[in-house]
Amino acid sequence: MLRIASGSVYDPANGVAGEVRDVCLSEGKVVDDVPAHAARIDARGMVVMPGGVDIHAHIAGPKVNAARRLAPEEHRGDVVDRSAVLRSGTGGTVPSTFVTGYRYALLGYTTVVEAATPPLAARHVLAELRDTPIIDAAFLLLMGNNLALFDLIRRDTARVRDAIAWWLEATGGYGVKLVNPGGVELWKRANGNVTSLDDEVAGVTPRRVIDAIAGAVHELGLPHPVHVHCNNLGVAGNWRTTLDTLHTLEGRRAHLAHIQFHAYGGRPGGRPRSRAPAIAEYLGAHPELSADVGQVMFGPATTMTADAPVSAMLRDVTGGKWVNADTEVETGCGIVPFTYRERNYVHALQWGIGLELFLLSRDPWRLVLSTDHPNGGSFLSYPRLIRLLMDRDFRNEQLRRANKRAIRSTVLLDDLEREYTLEEIAIVTRAGPARLLGLRDKGHLGAGADADVTIYDERADREEMFATPRHVIKGGRAVVRDGELVETFAGELLRVTAPYDPAVEEVLRAQFEERYSVQFESYPVREQWLLEPARRIPVGRPA
């Protein structure tokens, strides 16, 4: 039992914005009160928020591990020693698993979504998550270039829903991700790609895939709607594709991943421009839609994506290391280490578009914070991003350092004076993502919520404040005390329970025999060490 006494509490889901009050924890949950003899943290002068929730990051699985192996030079300079509490490891933009868990916890984040899992590699993802301590984690299954699903979409659309539920159950997944639907399949065939939603791929089109899968996810009532990485990522003029995608989704809930990368004007092959205002406007007007920003931060990053043709393009930009990895039936993968430079037109434009989206957003509940870690920058850069949003003078100073032509192409210099409040930061970093994910016990501090709490010293320098929380409590246990990790333990796998008609298994068995190089019986994950501890989240229609 613990009483966090007299802190300024930010719990936007419950309408609490900076009130000085107590937060009481017992048996892993937030409770209304605890007895007087309960342990206390004196939180006077401190800011108390729910634990952070990262809706879109790449932290576990074959793609992440391929990137780790690619960057020994990053690991050498950033090591973590073994101690009585910690396993050792290495950092950089793609830290080892233990270090990933530790550093998220030290940042006050307690829940993270791995955003792109090839279903065939679920065991690998789960094994890495088992070795990523403290945080609760969920993963999204890549389904936008799955030949077996394409076949069902073409011939037996009614079965798509059951097939998706089967896949989620077979792997321990939480939600459904589409990445450049159709485009990756063409890439694996012969280095092709799609350019519009109506290009033909294996008897379907991106539009048909988006429509069928978004519809199936909607009908299933998954807690998180379809999570879409649109076609034409990074291509000048792609804002039209993004809007076309949103039109195709219209009426159904959907989450758009790293929308910054999809908000570019100009002509394909030409110089990109900002179309952030149009995208922000559209999102603002459509309450069924949400997005994370995918902010680019200047400095080192590692791009890693199922959108393999984009990686090939980045390879040609950097001329450096590049990985391509094709997964049969399901997806592709590309990795390119990358550095964003403030003097570079395109990089500065990307940075500026991310900030525009944040500053023009009408509803923080539906446009939440991400850097698409580690694509736009490491999760360790979130505190700096928070300062950019909260501190206008700091932002303007940074604007002056960035490529001028790029910044002039944005509206950032047009009296965008907005400064995010602590309440808004609490929304875009925890309350909003938790709500969009359908995680009812996360992202708030009402009675019954998980006892995941972050306590910050109130400081004028918001970057410092958010980089070094004073205390972090996960599931009622103090993991960070006075800025030091004091205890570690396994977090939970958050997985969905979506019922399906077992008849779909025979349909899929035939698909497996034709297409996969593993047996149908080998595919579902059954190993308890991979699946436990876990929490099941049932489907249900959103209120």
Added chain:
Amino acid sequence: MPSHDPAGPLARSATCGGCGLVCDDITAVVGERGGLERLIHTCSLGDAWFAERVAPAPPIARVDGREAGLDRALDEAGAILAAARAPLVYGLGQTTCEAQRAAVALAEAIGAVIDPAGPLLDGASGLAYQTLGASTATLGDVRDRAEVVVVWRADPVATHPRLFERLRLPDPDRELVVVDERQTATAARADAFLELPADRDVEALWTLRALVGEAPVARGAAVELPLDELAARLRACRNGAILHRVRGHVEALALHALVRDLCRVTHVVAVMLRREANAAGAEDVLAWQTGYPAAVSFARGHPRASPGELSAATVLERGEADAALVVGSDPLEHLPPAAAERLRAIPVVSVDPRDTATAAAAHVAIATAAAGVHRPGVVHRLDGVPVPLRAPLASSRPSDDDVLWSIAERLARRREAPA
């Protein structure tokens, strides 16, 4: 699911760990007394792999060659590793990811150098990968998409007997090209065979790069080979695959560079034909826990890696390692002679279901239940795809990971106990 015919034996699903292909379509027919009667779908390597694991088991534990109780052997193992100043952890490619996780934890706890056997057995593309990256694919994509398959310096008919069956090769609509120093069994099945002397990889691969890039080629010795034709075939296909076991860093670098160049022209992938069932898993587990896939030292309390300097063979040859934990591997059979000699001179703990030369010579040898026969577990196939091993037979012995965690617990108790 096991099917039970009351009159006959049980048919159980099994997965074979006989090579990196990890075929998971095996049926093990189990007799009424629980013994293995017959295997369906295995190749000769697979039969040998199962046979080695169901052979009359060595004593569960031996200390200095004499049979001992498991507890005593675990204590001895803990004592050897605790006393070592520069221990080595080696092997891992034939055990499960579960045991590999335990082995890395143990290596960290004792400040060991840990190096999977894979780099020694499978050639080394690790440094080439770190320098350039790679383009690769899972087996199903090679099977369904590659119009040209080049087998470079490998003889999978001998080392991966079911590879061509699984890739549906030879195939009249796809081209199979083999490049090797002599006419192997694999070469005999190829549409085209290029005989390339063993020391000419770099020259040939670099010439191919030039041809693929349509750069002028100085007509050196390698061009006696019909490389123009191979380059033209690769350029012309929509999707191609190179299956290889290149030895040596420079050769690997040349191969990765060729693949990268080809990828500007068309879609080409390379797959290393790893021999051991879980060699890929050993690299994966090490990489996710430490950031590095091989040759990792925990001597300073955090992971450092330096292939060459910290690889098992080098550490032994330099006489640095003063004790070794060998998991599921028989290094006395495959280490270079100087390294093997050093291994014979230091205390060794062997954890292996089989009775190997290394186990016979070890100070402590613990014979475990075999993953894939007596215990389930996860392995990463040569293309990285995780595949479950099954347990068609029963055993009361502990698994590799049980033993490794038990040793780790003993080490932790030693540290906590007052001196």
